[in-house]
Amino acid sequence: GAVVSQHPSWVICKSGTSVKIECRSLDFQATTMFWYRQFPKQSLMLMATSNEGSKATYEQGVEKDKFLINHASLTLSTLTVTSAHPEDSSFYICSASEQLASWSGRDEQYFGPGTRLTVT
Amino acid sequence: DAKTTQPNSMESNEEEPVHLPCNHSTISGTDYIHWYRQLPSQGPEYVIHGLTSNVNNRMASLAIAEDRKSSTLILHRATLRDAAVYYCILRDPFGAGAGSYQLTFGKGTKLSVIP
Numbered sequence: 001g002a003v004v005s006q007h008p009s010w011v012i013c014k015s016g017t018s019v020k021i022e023c024r025s026l027d028f029q030a031t032t033m034f035w036y037r038q039f040p041k042q043s044l045m046l047m048a049t050s051n052e053g054s055k056a057t058y059e060q061g062v063e064k065d066k067f068l069i070n071h072a073s074l075t076l077s078t079l080t081v082t083s084a085h086p087e088d089s090s091f092y093i094c095s096a097s098e099q100l101a102s103w104s105g106r107d108e109q110y111f112g113p114g115t116r117l118t119v120t
Numbered sequence: 121d122a123k124t125t126q127p128n129s130m131e132s133n134e135e136e137p138v139h140l141p142c143n144h145s146t147i148s149g150t151d152y153i154h155w156y157r158q159l160p161s162q163g164p165e166y167v168i169h170g171l172t173s174n175v176n177n178r179m180a181s182l183a184i185a186e187d188r189k190s191s192t193l194i195l196h197r198a199t200l201r202d203a204a205v206y207y208c209i210l211r212d213p214f215g216a217g218a219g220s221y222q223l224t225f226g227k228g229t230k231l232s233v234i235p
Contacts, residue, residue, distance in 0.1 A: 004163075032221055043207075044164070044225040093163045097221045109223055111156075111163035 002028045004096050006112035013084055013119055020080045021115045023094030029074035030096035034109075035067075038091040050077045084119045091116050124208045129230040132198040140193040140229055142208030147188050150212045154223070155182065155193045157204040164207065164225075167193065203233045 003026040013019050023033055031052050036044040048069050049057045056069035068080040077096075081088055095111040125143040132138040144153065155167040168175055168182045170191075175182040181194040195202055207228040211221075 006163075034222070036225075043227050044158075046222065046224070049222065091161075095163070095223075108166040108169075109156075109221065111165060114161070114163045116161075 002026075002096075002098055002108070002110045004030075004094065004110045004112040006092075006094055006115050008115060009113060010116040011118070013117070015085055015119055016083055018080055018082045019084055019117060020078055021092055021094075021117075023077045023079070023096070023112050025075045025096045025098075025110070028096075028098045028110075030077075030098065031074065033071060033077040033094055033096045035069060035077075035079050036093045036095070038093060038114075044093060047079075081117065084117070086119045089117055089119045124210060124226055126206070126208050126226065126229045128227065129232065131232045131234060132195075133234050134200060135197050138195040138198045138202070138231065140195075140206050140208075140231065141190065142192070143190045144208070144210055145189045147210055148212065150214050151210040152213060153182065153184060153188075153191050154209045154211055155180070155206060156209065156223070156225075157202075157206045158228070159201075159204045167206070169211075198231075198233045200233050200235060203231055205230050 005024045007022045033050040035047045037047050038044045046059050047062045050069045050071040052071045052074050058064045066082055071077040091114050093114045095109050097109050152169050152171050154169040156164040157167050158164040168177055168180050170182045170184055183192045205228040207225050209223050
């Protein structure tokens with residue numbers, strides 16, 4: 001099956017610094033990638049939808065100037081947490097859907113393994 | 121988005137079948153029923169999806185009620201590796217633009233497997 005990777009798998013940073021998380025689709029092209037955030041014992045919350053070559057669409061309540069998303073190619077999207085604070089500590093997960101020429105009935109969304117961010 | 125309701129948690133003995141229920145009484149005609157699961161400290165993984173007919177794959181079976189207002193994910197023989205949070209999600213693939221690929225996660229059912 002299709003594979004999505006994330007890098008790094010975990011990161012610890014100091015308050016006020018910025019952290020970049022990469023999401024790659026390894027064996028397929030993804031026009032659209034999604035970024036989720038998950039706090040302990042809670043469900044995944046969609047942060048933004050990343051479209052290749054265009055600006056990301058952010059969910060209500062997510063600061064676009066704080067969470068910078070770049071989707072420069074069909075296989076790479078990045079999330080940069082700027083001026084990170086302890087409340088940004090969370091599990092960040094990306095996902096991607098395979099770009100298909102036509103509707104084939106396949107309907108899977110592939111998730112990365114997640115990046116655990118700890119801000120001290 | 122149409123909403124789903126799942127029990128918060130369930131337990132199963134190892135090697136026994138598990139039936140995970142999901143209610144979706146407001147499902148629309150074009151909503152597909154998806155199941156994903158999330159193992160501890162990992163990203164979710166696709167399990168199965170269906171529209172009207174029951175579906176089988178190597179991981180599980182999906183039984184869909186005739187009125188489509190509920191469905192059941194069936195793990196035929198639970199193993200310790202099946203311990204995870206299982207999410208039942210409705211998605212309309214014919215929705216407008218990128219929104220059609222969005223998945224809205226509820227709280228899911230935490231499945232514990234007892235050795």
